[in-house]
Amino acid sequence: MENVFDYEDIQLIPAKCVVNSRSECDTTVSLGGHKFKLPVVPANMQTIIDEKIATYLAENGYFYVMHRFEPEKRQDFIKDMQSRALIASISVGVKDEEYNFVQQLAEEKLVPEFITIDIAHGHSNAVIKMIKHIKEYLPQSFVIAGNVGTPEAVRELENAGADATKVGIGPGKVCITKIKTGFGTGGWQLAALRWCAKAASKPIIADGGIRTHGDIAKSVRFGATMVMIGSLFAGHEESPGQTIEKDGKLFKEYFGSASEFQKGEKKNVEGKKMYVEHKGALQDTLTEMEQDLQSSISYAGGTSLDAIRHVDYVVVKNSIFNGDKVY
Numbered sequence: 367m368e369n370v371f372d373y374e375d376i377q378l379i380p381a382k383c384v385v386n387s388r389s390e391c392d393t394t395v396s397l398g399g400h401k402f403k404l405p406v407v408p409a410n411m412q413t414i415i416d417e418k419i420a421t422y423l424a425e426n427g428y429f430y431v432m433h434r435f436e437p438e439k440r441q442d443f444i445k446d447m448q449s450r451a452l453i454a455s456i457s458v459g460v461k462d463e464e465y466n467f468v469q470q471l472a473e474e475k476l477v478p479e480f481i482t483i484d485i486a487h488g489h490s491n492a493v494i495k496m497i498k499h500i501k502e503y504l505p506q507s508f509v510i511a512g513n514v515g516t517p518e519a520v521r522e523l524e525n526a527g528a529d530a531t532k533v534g535i536g537p538g539k540v541c542i543t544k545i546k547t548g549f550g551t552g553g554w555q556l557a558a559l560r561w562c563a564k565a566a567s568k569p570i571i572a573d574g575g576i577r578t579h580g581d582i583a584k585s586v587r588f589g590a591t592m593v594m595i596g597s598l599f600a601g602h603e604e605s606p607g608q609t610i611e612k613d614g615k616l617f618k619e620y621f622g623s624a625s626e627f628q629k630g631e632k633k634n635v636e637g638k639k640m641y642v643e644h645k646g647a648l649q650d651t652l653t654e655m656e657q658d659l660q661s662s663i664s665y666a667g668g669t670s671l672d673a674i675r676h677v678d679y680v681v682v683k684n685s686i687f688n689g690d691k692v693y
């Protein structure tokens with residue numbers, strides 16, 4: 367694989383501005399026939415999203431994916447969202463009981479608008495089988511399948527019927543897959559995204575490794591329709607993680623979905639826990655992301671996200687921060 371790079375190795379090259387104000391730049395994106403305010407979705411992790419946040423995001427025009435770690439709540443969640451005319455976007459795994467769950471939804475005519483198959487190693491027969499199962503029983507649901515890190519995987523999942531694929535094995539902030547297994551896209555997630563996007567014929571969701579708002583624009587440049595983010599969404603007032611106080615400062619927990627804290631046991635652990643500084647209200651972050659992305663669009667010389675997809679870039683290998691700390 368040539369030209370391997372990650373987010374901090376790249377700078378996008380500005381093009382002539384065509385707007386008089388950044389507020390003229392449109393950050394909206396379409397996915398699965400729905401329009402969302404931002405090409406950004408909080409990770410489907412238990413310390414990042416809960417029913418309240420999901421409802422807030424849906425009510426305010428943002429995409430969301432509910433996690434799958436309280437499986438018994440999912441049916442009521444779908445009913446509740448749809449009774450308020452909100453999008454229902456849930457996650458499933460690939461174990462036997464998930465097959466029954468999908469069939470049960472079909473029997474009750476509960477059709478979530480979005481279903482994400484949320485598995486560590488998504489390039490597998492288990493995921494292909496689940497995509498086909500969902501497409502058989504809930505053909506109207508938009509299926510996001512992942513996670514993967516190669517063009518072959520993207521093509522196979524698309525051919526199985528996935529409507530979008532999610533790219534990112536191991537670049538996450540609380541991920542230890544790269545250390546425990548030696549595998550993944552950690553350290554070259556942006557190059558892996560580009561590699562996968564070139565093979566894709568359907569939308570790609572870049573997942574993991576976003577450390578700054580500029581990384582969202584870089585993901586869009588390298589082929590992402592949507593960007594899934596965990597750590598930047600951890601630590602808000604609304605975040606489900608536990609809050610602790612240390613030396614007079616507030617922190618919130620953020621743990622991996624494959625961590626012992628999620629699993630309740632130390633088996634096949636590929637995630638860890640960290641504490642993130644308390645960040646205030648979620649909406650403030652979403653607003654700042656929107657403003658920063660509007661600015662990105664203006665630097666790209668356009669008025670919509672599409673402009674970013676065509677800008678030139680340079681590889682600056684680890685030098686963009688000049689020794690500065692990321693936030």
Ligand SMILES: NC(=O)C1=CN([C@@H]2O[C@H](COP(=O)(O)OP(=O)(O)OC[C@H]3O[C@@H](n4cnc5c(N)ncnc54)[C@H](OP(=O)(O)O)[C@@H]3O)[C@@H](O)[C@H]2O)C=CC1
Nearest residue numbers: 459460484485486487513534535536537543623624634636
């Ligand atoms: N994006 C990423 O880089 C990663 C994300 N995660 C997150 O952690 C959570 C748990 O993931 P996951 O363990 O897949 O989910 P599950 O614990 O639900 O496992 C799903 C099924 O896949 C099997 N399985 C899991 N990993 C592998 C593998 N490497 N090879 C073969 N079979 C496998 C499991 O069996 P068994 O357990 O017996 O092997 C199980 O039957 C998810 O939310 C996932 O997104 C985890 C790691 C990496």
Ligand SMILES: Nc1nc2c(ncn2[C@@H]2O[C@H](COP(=O)(O)O)[C@@H](O)[C@H]2O)c(=O)[nH]1
Nearest residue numbers: 409538539541574575596597622623624637
């Ligand atoms: N290897 C692991 N990856 C995990 C785990 N839990 C979640 N994730 C992935 O991380 C991203 C979020 O990344 P971030 O850099 O934005 O914080 C998330 O969407 C998952 O794909 C885990 O336990 N192990």
